[in-house]
Amino acid sequence: xxxxxxxxxxxxxxxxxxxxxxxxxxxxxxxxxxxxxxxxxxxxxxxxxxxxxxxxxxxxxxxxxxxxxxxxxxxxxxxxxxxxxxxxxxxxxxxxxxxxxxxxxxxxxxxxxxxxxxxxxxxxxxxxxxxxxxxxxxxxxxxxxxxxxxxxxxxxxxxxxxxxxxxxxxxxxxxxxxxxxxxxxxxxxxxxxxxxxxxxxxxxxxxxxxxxxxxxxxxxxxxxxxxxxx
Amino acid sequence: xxxxxxxxxxxxxxxxxxxxxxxxxxxxxxxxxxxxxxxxxxxxxxxxxxxxxxxxxxxxxxxxxxxxxxxxxxxxxxxxxxxxxxxxxxxxxxxxxxxxxxxxxxxxxxxxxxxxxxxxxxxxxxxxxxxxxxxxxxxxxxxxxxxxxxxxxxxxxxxxxxxxxxxxxxxxxxxxxxxxxxxxxxxxxxxxxxxxxxxxxxxxxxxxxxxxxxxxxxx
Numbered sequence: 151x152x153x154x155x156x157x158x159x160x161x162x163x164x165x166x167x168x169x170x171x172x173x174x175x176x177x178x179x180x181x182x183x184x185x186x187x188x189x190x191x192x193x194x195x196x197x198x199x200x201x202x203x204x205x206x207x208x209x210x211x212x213x214x215x216x217x218x219x220x221x222x223x224x225x226x227x228x229x230x231x232x233x234x235x236x237x238x239x240x241x242x243x244x245x246x247x248x249x250x251x252x253x254x255x256x257x258x259x260x261x262x263x264x265x266x267x268x269x270x271x272x273x274x275x276x277x278x279x280x281x282x283x284x285x286x287x288x289x290x291x292x293x294x295x296x297x298x299x300x301x302x303x304x305x306x307x308x309x310x311x312x313x314x315x316x317x318x319x320x321x322x323x324x325x326x327x328x329x330x331x332x333x334x335x336x337x338x339x340x341x342x343x344x345x346x347x348x349x350x351x352x353x354x355x356x357x358x359x360x361x362x363x364x365x366x367x368x369x370x371x372x373x374x375x376x377x378x379x380x
Numbered sequence: 381x382x383x384x385x386x387x388x389x390x391x392x393x394x395x396x397x398x399x400x401x402x403x404x405x406x407x408x409x410x411x412x413x414x415x416x417x418x419x420x421x422x423x424x425x426x427x428x429x430x431x432x433x434x435x436x437x438x439x440x441x442x443x444x445x446x447x448x449x450x451x452x453x454x455x456x457x458x459x460x461x462x463x464x465x466x467x468x469x470x471x472x473x474x475x476x477x478x479x480x481x482x483x484x485x486x487x488x489x490x491x492x493x494x495x496x497x498x499x500x501x502x503x504x505x506x507x508x509x510x511x512x513x514x515x516x517x518x519x520x521x522x523x524x525x526x527x528x529x530x531x532x533x534x535x536x537x538x539x540x541x542x543x544x545x546x547x548x549x550x551x552x553x554x555x556x557x558x559x560x561x562x563x564x565x566x567x568x569x570x571x572x573x574x575x576x577x578x579x580x581x582x583x584x585x586x587x588x589x590x591x592x593x594x595x596x597x598x599x
Contacts, residue, residue: 177450229503251468251510258465270513274544321444371443377451
């Protein structure tokens with residue numbers, strides 16, 4: 151069993167044109183910076199990206215947008231990216247906006263081996279268009295399907311060579327859910343350790359879900375809205 | 381007429397001891413500054429935190445610790461982190477007592493539009509659709525009229541909906557309004573604002589029952 155890879159370039163080597171990929175992170179918090187940089191360098195095109203946000207103009211998924219590497223974006227909120235808005239309005243980019251909880255739970259369903267979920271989010275709105283619904287206890291719910299993604303790219307704080315992962319603070323967000331949902335899950339970590347060095351009580355993602363892991367480098371960890379009090 | 385801080389201050393009076401509260405981006409975020417003394421309110425941030433504290437001091441910002449508006453924040457003693465599925469799980473399961481969010485339009489039946497202006501602005505719904513579909517108590521914080529002076533309180537929303545029949549109360553710069561089966565019920569008016577002005581600036585059915593008191597602000 152070899153799960154440990156050298157770097158982002160090696161870990162993403164077989165992501166090919168047209169792949170469906172999930173990327174963890176909320177805004178720029180907890181995004182797989184090294185994998186995104188490797189994808190940008192590799193120039194993989196026609197990607198479908200499933201991620202809560204689309205980065206900003208010059209960081210995160212915004213880097214892939216700028217190079218026109220995306221065919222489709224599935225996200226819940228894309229307000230921070232002008233290039234995204236331009237490509238959306240001009241029709242260059244296909245976009246599917248879905249509620250944030252639906253996005254998270256569709257990832258969870260995949261990782262839990264469940265084909266679909268029922269959620270009330272979006273009932274009575276354009277999100278419900280064309281979707282099956284069902285009434286439970288007098289309330290309407292939409293049927294939403296589990297995701298089917300070729301690769302999940304996630305970022306964790308610490309990991310071991312078996313693929314066990316621990317996240318830090320709100321950089322956890324979508325990462326453990328997407329880690330469970332990839333046919334191939336690639337985890338980049340700030341600190342890669344030997345098995346036994348992480349406390350089993352503290353593992354967020356058990357290594358069974360993680361196929362490849364590498365220690366990332368040069369983390370920028372950019373802050374989107376630096377806000378302080380006096 | 382109230383400013384944004386006063387709208388937040390008025391909404392803070394709705395908070396009760398033991399409440400778990402989700403505050404949306406914009407005016408709702410300001411509610412955190414006016415939590416009444418002597419009660420414990422736990423703020424939920426849907427990116428995965430219960431027990432959100434104040435903004436950090438300069439130099440103490442942590443890129444891994446942000447709120448749903450992507451602002452740097454701090455945690456309070458007793459806080460907890462979790463993933464996005466659990467975050468919306470607790471929302472969907474009705475564990476969050478109160479949701480405060482902004483809106484572009486609210487209808488007299490409690491429908492809300494907040495995420496899209498066709499052909500002009502597409503930011504996405506974020507977590508708003510999940511929140512309004514499940515929260516037990518939803519208060520909208522917004523200005524009474526838009527930048528063109530048109531009412532944001534309507535008989536029917538014109539913009540794409542975020543959720544239906546979900547808003548319980550609206551606090552604007554002019555008034556506190558409850559959504560009832562019969563329409564908008566005027567509960568309180570902002571100091572210095574007349575019932576006539578509120579009527580003129582509300583396009584839905586506004587019910588005025590007896591004398592309408594001014595909002596009270598404890599200094």
